[in-house]
Amino acid sequence: xxxxxxxxxxxxxxxxxxxxxxxxxxxxxxxxxxxxxxxxxxxxxxxxxxxxxxxxxxxxxxxxxxxxxxxxxxxxxxxxxxxxxxxxxxxxxxxxxxxxxxxxxxxxxxxxxx
Amino acid sequence: xxxxxxxxxxxxxxxxxxxxxxxxxxxxxxxxxxxxxxxxxxxxxxxxxxxxxxxxxxxxxxxxxxxxxxxxxxxxxxxxxxxxxxxxxxxxxxxxxxxxxxxxxxxxxxxx
Numbered sequence: 743x744x745x746x747x748x749x750x751x752x753x754x755x756x757x758x759x760x761x762x763x764x765x766x767x768x769x770x771x772x773x774x775x776x777x778x779x780x781x782x783x784x785x786x787x788x789x790x791x792x793x794x795x796x797x798x799x800x801x802x803x804x805x806x807x808x809x810x811x812x813x814x815x816x817x818x819x820x821x822x823x824x825x826x827x828x829x830x831x832x833x834x835x836x837x838x839x840x841x842x843x844x845x846x847x848x849x850x851x852x853x854x855x856x
Numbered sequence: 857x858x859x860x861x862x863x864x865x866x867x868x869x870x871x872x873x874x875x876x877x878x879x880x881x882x883x884x885x886x887x888x889x890x891x892x893x894x895x896x897x898x899x900x901x902x903x904x905x906x907x908x909x910x911x912x913x914x915x916x917x918x919x920x921x922x923x924x925x926x927x928x929x930x931x932x933x934x935x936x937x938x939x940x941x942x943x944x945x946x947x948x949x950x951x952x953x954x955x956x957x958x959x960x961x962x963x964x965x966x967x968x
Contacts (some may be wrong), residue, residue, distance in 0.1 A: 746899075773954055784901075784960045796879065833899055841951040842883070842888045842907040847899030 744768070746848035748834050754854045760822040763851045766815055767836030775845060776809055777821050777833040785833075790841050791817065803828075824855045858883050860946050862959035869936055869966050877931040877962045879920075879946035887948040888921050889929040891914075894943045894961070903944070936966045950960075 747766040755761060767774050775790040789799040791811045799809070806825070811817040821828055831852050837844040859860040881887065888907040892900040901934030909924035918933045929946060946959040 775956075777869050787955070790955060834959050837886070837898075837954060837955050841954055841955070842905070844890060844902040844905060845900075845956055847892075847901070849897075849899045 746834055746836050746846055748832075748848035748851050751849065752852045753853075754856065755824060756856050757825055758823045759855075760820065761824045761828075761853060761855075763819040763832050763834075763853070765810070765817045765819070765834030765848060766822070767790060767817070767834070768846055771836035771838055772814065773837045773839045774811060774817050775826055775835040775837075776817070777835065778830045779833060779850070780830045788819070826855045829855050858887070858948060858950060858957045860957055860959040861960050862944075862946050864962070865943075866963040870939055870966070871966055871968050872935045873966075875931070875933040875936045875940070875942055875964070876947075877932065877964070879925050879959060881929065881930045881946075881948050883927075883948060883950060886951045888951065890947045890949070890956075891918070891920055891929070891931050892945040892947060892958075894945065896942075900945060900953070902925055927959060936964070938966045938968055940964060941966045 749764045751851045780784045788801045789809045792847045810819040831850045833850045835847045837845045859882045861880050890905045891903040893899045893903045904915040906913040912921045920931045927964035943961045943963045945961045947956045
């Protein structure tokens, strides 16, 4: 079975540019999570969706960040405008909506803002 | 609130040494507990889990027992290999939701 698929794997862009990260969850999973990982702050939950509906976006750093899940098989995380401090690895994870079910992570997008 | 505390790293061991990575948790109810492993350049992968008190999760020679009395879920392996070098994350999820709470991760390096 295909796992969680993220694209692109790497993104390098200049500050001020719009960045769009994409995620395809595992088929049948109905919960999707976006995380950011940095050396300084570790793994941070940005936002998560249940059945395509945003449940908790309290981890989204500021208004420059937005996330959408238009259907069960696709989600985007957008940064506009991007800043150097947004440089990090962004992970998408999916799971079933059950407390004892594990999250399955993609391989991440390594984002560098120059 | 809900949280996970892991031992500080990095941890460096010789091949075939015994490994323990401590994890304790704070939870307002009854969590399920997980260990994840992250290899360089990859996402987190589920290593093992336990869903109730006294359960033991095991996988690839790693074990962890859900201890409610000490609110702990320590990861152990009897004989580590170089290929076990990675970052290990402890996590919990409450039985009332599906948001995970991750520890800060413990980096393990195994030297030949």
